[in-house]
Amino acid sequence: MRHGGGEIRGGYITGAVAAKILLRQGHACAICGAVLEEGQTHFDHIVPVICGGRHTSGNMHALCIHCHHRMMLLFRDWFARRKKA
Numbered sequence: 822m823r824h825g826g827g828e829i830r831g832g833y834i835t836g837a838v839a840a841k842i843l844l845r846q847g848h849a850c851a852i853c854g855a856v857l858e859e860g861q862t863h864f865d866h867i868v869p870v871i872c873g874g875r876h877t878s879g880n881m882h883a884l885c886i887h888c889h890h891r892m893m894l895l896f897r898d899w900f901a902r903r904k905k906a
């Protein structure tokens with residue numbers, strides 16, 4: 822399947838897309854607003870890929886390590902419960 826003008830390939834974010842997202846967020850974490858330092862920035866999907874989210878900068882946001890970790894735990898928990906149901 823081919824997507825025209827895809828910004829992100831194979832789930833990996835490019836430097837240009839990362840810069841675009843950081844600029845959009847003013848270099849602040851999307852959840853807690855902490856200043857994102859280089860090397861401490863995690864990029865995450867707003868709508869998870871398994872839920873139909875797309876690999877575009879519009880569906881990505883930058884989080885600090887703490888928020889990303891918390892989101893992963895929340896999501897893992899939610900997904901585990903969803904699978905059982």
Ligand SMILES: [Zn+2]
Pocket residue numbers: 850851852853854855884885886887888889
């Ligand atoms: Zn944060």
